[in-house]
């Protein structure tokens with residue numbers, strides 16, 4: 001599988017802090033995959049995300065995008081930012097325009113995209129996130145989920161390789177959350193856009209291709225979700241909860257329900273219970 005981002009032995013220290021926030025983190029992100037990053041509050045997930053598109057720069061080590069663009073290089077940084085877009089947690093902090101189309105246009109102006117091409121890209125990208133009916137709407141008329149979809153359209157208009165979601169659905173209501181996740185899932189599955197999702201939602205992480213566990217500024221583990229989420233000691237030592245379905249399976253087993261194992265997803269658990277009936 002082709003590598004899209006390579007994090008090489010990165011150490012990062014916030015100015016004025018005594019201890020490194022990230023210590024010797026190495027990570028390869030594969031093109032087209034859905035990678036979830038999980039970890040306790042303060043474990044360094046957001047800091048790592050900001051290093052991936054050059055919002056922060058490593059004190060040691062390197063972050064390389066598409067095999068050749070370094071976040072440390074002044075010359076490469078625009079290409080890095082174009083290829084690796086980021087959606088933040090708070091929908092209200094990332095809207096800069098007075099309407100949906102202005103907002104997307106603003107990002108494109110920064111990249112020097114000519115006007116005609118800009119109009120084309122705006123129309124195309126709002127369509128891909130299902131916001132074509134809202135082109136002239138003002139931000140305050142949109143729901144949180146709609147604002148996040150506009151943020152995604154702004155990234156899409158720059159023709160990115162990677163979208164990073166930094167807890168991008170955690171401030172949304174359940175409908176907004178579903179809208180945004182469906183949009184991103186389609187972009188990942190149908191268009192092959194690589195997704196890196198920082199999340200506290202273990203159910204979401206369970207459906208990722210790969211999971212990285214962060215613990216006190218270090219990468220504690222990485223692997224397939226079905227392997228990672230079976231490791232009780234690892235999860236607990238990283239300050240993470242066990243997935244709900246696994247806890248429920250264990251409680252049912254303790255009550256004498258004859259399940260043959262602990263199930264990781266709600267769907268698997270429901271199927272197993274049906275078979276017992």
Ligand SMILES: Nc1ncnc2c1ncn2[C@@H]1O[C@H](COP(=O)(O)OP(=O)(O)OP(=O)(O)O)[C@@H](O)[C@H]1O
Nearest residue numbers: 014015017021039040041042043044045046047048
């Ligand atoms: N601007 C900053 N200046 C100094 N320290 C910071 C800054 N931002 C974050 N930190 C510290 O770096 C550490 C890691 O923070 P980070 O936000 O990367 O963690 P996180 O895993 O994303 O946490 P959360 O889940 O709460 O968002 C924390 O101890 C935090 O206090």
